Amino acid sequence: MTSRTGLPTVGGVVTSSSGSGALSVEVTVRGDVSPGAVDYARSKVAHVARYAHEPVLGAHVVLTVAPDPAVERHARAEASLDVNGTLLRAHALASDMxxxxxxxEARLQRNVAQHDDRARTRHRWIGVATGHEWRHGDLPSRREDHYPRRPEEREVVRRKTFALEPMTPDEAAFDMDLLGHTFYLFTxxxxxxEAVVFRDGEGGFATQGEQVPYSATTLVETxxxxxxxxxxxxxxxxxxxxExxxxxxxxxxxxxxxxxLRYDGHYGLITAAGR
Structure with a gap:
């Protein structure tokens, strides 16, 4: 069976792969995505992969068009690159594919550059500290997530207010993952x-906030x-x-x-800027 893209489809999901040199870029399509958009995405991701300073072992792109064209930014593009065993991901929404x-492409290229910078820093500074010495890049010793301060001694010592960018739960999850945060407050x-996205403890993401129906293709559970x-x-x-x-x-x-709960055992409070 074939889809309107002309690619083989299984269960409504279209998957194709094509090699660019030694790199094979796999593309999965959900919804009405044109063959031109598939080729365009494959070439863009392959182009970004050439900038990596380590071997790129694989690449996967997912292109999704929401079935309701009235949905704002109904075209979604996702990509993951396996850079020498490290998975780099990026995600974007727009009104067209x-x-x-x-x-x-821009976000993935930024992630590749950041990965290269971290790798260079790690190779330059990695070492074993002696005594109380600590150097940037040293592997941290295992420790508690926060100082074990007794609850009656805790205070709210940090209050932060941010102007929160409007985004979908999927976008918030990708940003949280990129920043390495435990949770991510967003609009x-x-x-x-306001809503918050966090890891669900099983390798996925969940969001908490006002309950609304989202597309069935969302990556984040409610x-x-x-x-x-x-x-x-x-x-x-x-x-x-x-928690x-x-x-x-x-x-x-x-x-x-x-x-x-902060690292020092006290509390922090994050609120959204007024509107």
């Missing part, structure tokens, strides 16, 4: 309300709605849960915020 691929593109709590109530809830953070709503403003 070619624009999404252009954004994908949901569909609701205009968790429970956020509780409405005062700051003292949020502190008590966080201590009882044993590293708690997303909740301010009872006065109804805005979402995150209370989290």
């Amino acid at each position: 070619l624009s999404a691929v252009d954004l994908l 949901d593109l569909q609701t205009g309300r 968790a429970a709605s956020a509780p409405t709590l005062t700051e003292p109530e949020a502190i008590d809830r966080l201590n009882l849960s044993g 590293p953070f708690l997303f909740h709503l301010d009872p006065d403003t109804r805005r979402g915020r995150v209370l989290y």
Whole structure:
């Protein structure tokens, strides 16, 4: 069976691969994606792969067009590069597939450059420190995520307010993964309300916030709605849960915020800039 792209399809998902030199770029298509967009994405990802300073062992691209054209930025392009065993990923949404691929290329190229920079730094500085010496790039010793301070001694010592960029849960998950954060507070593109994305403990991502129906192709699962709590109530809830953070709503403003446990055993609080 073939799709309108002219490529073989299994269960509505089109997969093709083509070699560019020694690199094979696999492309998976979901929805009505033109053959030209497939070729364009394959060439762009292969082009980025040539910039890597380490061997690129494989490349996979996923192109998705939402079935409802009224959905804003209904074209999604994703890519992953296996750079000598390290998986680099990028993701972009746009109103048309070619624009999404252009954004994908820029983000993937940035990730490749950042990976190369980290690799050079690691090779330059890696070593074994003696005594209390620490050098940038040393492998950290195993330690607790935070200082084991008793709950009655904890205080909110850091309050941060950010202007949050509107994005989808998938975009927030990719940004969180790139930054290496435990959680990521963002403004949901569909609701205009604060939400948080985090790892679900099973290798995937989950989001918490106002419950809205998203496309079935989303990569992020929906968790429970956020509780409405005062700051003292949020502190008590966080201590009882044993979790590293708690997303909740301010009872006065109804805005979402995150209370989290810092490395020093105290609390930090992240809120969205007013609007």
